[in-house]
Amino acid sequence: MSIDYYGHCTLPIDEAQKRIAFLRRKNPNWFGGMMDLTDARRLAHGGVEIAREFGITGQCGFGLHLLDKAWLEEHRAAVEFV
Numbered sequence: 001m002s003i004d005y006y007g008h009c010t011l012p013i014d015e016a017q018k019r020i021a022f023l024r025r026k027n028p029n030w031f032g033g034m035m036d037l038t039d040a041r042r043l044a045h046g047g048v049e050i051a052r053e054f055g056i057t058g059q060c061g062f063g064l065h066l067l068d069k070a071w072l073e074e075h076r077a078a079v080e081f082v
Helices: 013-026 030-034 045-053 075-081
Strands: 004-009 035-037 060-066
Touching (some): 004 045, 013 030, 013 035, 030 035, 060 075
Antiparallel strands (some): 035 060
8 A cells, every 4th residue: 555645835945845854853753664755856847737726836845655554544643744
């Protein structure tokens, strides 16, 4: 089973990356074992269009990937936190 989430962010990549680093430090059990929180990356043209459909002027994106299905019930708290 694979559960993947993709986020779009209005911040520049360097600012989004600072926040991602904070999230990793704040919750190492969530974003070091239960889920992979990817680095911020530039959105491709298609990503910009998708973000726009959600009302977001996206500058970058990131991913959240569930690594261990034993955490299936708990992973929602991590997603909501992000």
